[in-house]
């Protein structure tokens with residue numbers, strides 16, 4: 001194995017530059033790789049962590065607002081779609097952590113509860129309830145940590161992108177992400193007994209790679225397309241399934257911002273990728289695949305199993321063996337990422353390397369779902385509320 005121009009992410013190339021013999025399917029589904037990587041964070045008690053940012057801060061002296069009309073439209077939209085987590089959400093709502101839980105897919109529950117080989121086979125009813133409460137705290141903790149990643153990444157984009165329309169828009173996203181971190185932290189602290197989980201190792205290493213990369217388009221690809229694309233799908237799933245009114249409204253507000261954020265990535269990268277060579281695109285394809293894999297791995301809830309005394313590696317193995325037809329949630333996470341990668345030309349660039357990888361991990365079926373380049377208007381809850389109020 002050799003490393004390519006990017007020092008931070010995994011390279012799959014053999015020394016002769018080919019990767020024809022590399023078994024991606026086994027690599028993706030290797031429980032040793034997944035759990036080795038998920039060893040508990042050793043720095044849980046440290047209050048800060050430092051990442052080296054290798055990118056240049058760029059001034060532009062071209063102030064032509066609207067030169068990139070679609071980004072300008074997005075910026076104008078962002079300015080009128082602001083909300084305030086302190087006044088627009090009703091924090092007086094009483095939340096019972098056991099009642100917050102979204103109903104799980106009964107077939108998936110049966111898979112874990114009824115199979116004698118399942119590490120969860122012997123759990124009693126109280127322990128199942130505990131799994132639910134822990135998983136909820138874990139999910140929202142990871143969302144919150146991811147939101148802080150987005151806050152740092154968009155601050156970086158303000159510095160590194162050379163276009164004035166993009167700097168303007170990214171500045172609004174910085175405010176959005178601050179709000180997102182704020183409301184998730186507040187919900188955990190006030191309603192779920194505090195933040196119990198540090199950032200998952202897979203998520204943390206992905207956020208670090210995105211922030212360390214010197215190329216400004218990689219921040220967009222890693223954050224706007226991959227992390228936020230997955231977040232939009234995951235928030236949507238939780239929003240649909242939870243009945244708890246405060247969380248439901250909180251997620252709805254966050255999603256209306258996230259749809260704009262993903263659109264920002266798609267609209268910006270479309271322009272950039274038209275200029276890149278096949279080799280440069282290949283590097284983006286590999287980055288996208290590695291990011292997809294780490295995000296899938298992070299959803300295996302390793303920290304929850306560890307906290308509950310369930311053998312982590314057995315749990316990962318059993319999760320990976322789940323029949324395809326039961327992996328509904330796992331697959332839906334990719335329902336925004338795959339069509340957006342397709343719209344950017346990344347699926348089929350070169351020899352279609354990313355199409356093959358998404359096929360390996362069983363998510364290629366989403367390629368023709370709606371992409372997020374134009375979808376953000378449908379998500380805009382602030383504009384919709386205003387229309388309602390104005391009759």
Ligand SMILES: [Fe+2]
Pocket residue numbers: 147150176177180258
């Ligand atoms: Fe966010």
Ligand SMILES: [Fe+2]
Pocket residue numbers: 150177228257258261
């Ligand atoms: Fe975002």
